[in-house]
Amino acid sequence: MANIMIKGVLKTWKEDRGFGFIKPDDGGKDIFIHISALHSESRRPITGDVIHYQITRDNRGKYKAINAQIEGVNLTEKKTNRSKGHSKRKWTLVLSAGLVLTLIAILVIYYK
DSSP states (O other): OTTSOEEEEEEEEETTTTEEEEEETTOSSOEEEEGGGGTTOSSOOOTTOEEEEEEEEOTTSOEEEEEEEETTOOTTHHHHHHHHHHHHHHHHHHHHHHHHHHHHHHHHHHTO
16 A cells, blocks of 8 residues: 555644644545654655655554655755754764863862
């Protein structure tokens, strides 16, 4: 069931909860989509995005989207953005640690 790619429009998206519903182009019931189905996208989805996806059933027998992609979004951007974000966090930690050590050294010298 999950091998065929289906196209639809993201009808609703609850950013705070990380899920929404896709209206399939061929009609039928709306399909549930969780953010984890969009694991290789460079940005979060927004209402109105065209989504290409596959369908499977969850453990309760309900249909859900998997292996989803947002049309027109570059899949390789995520790795670049993620590595830049990781690098920024790393340098923030390094600079913060350096600042703390400098303040400790100043206090030690001052109260000697």
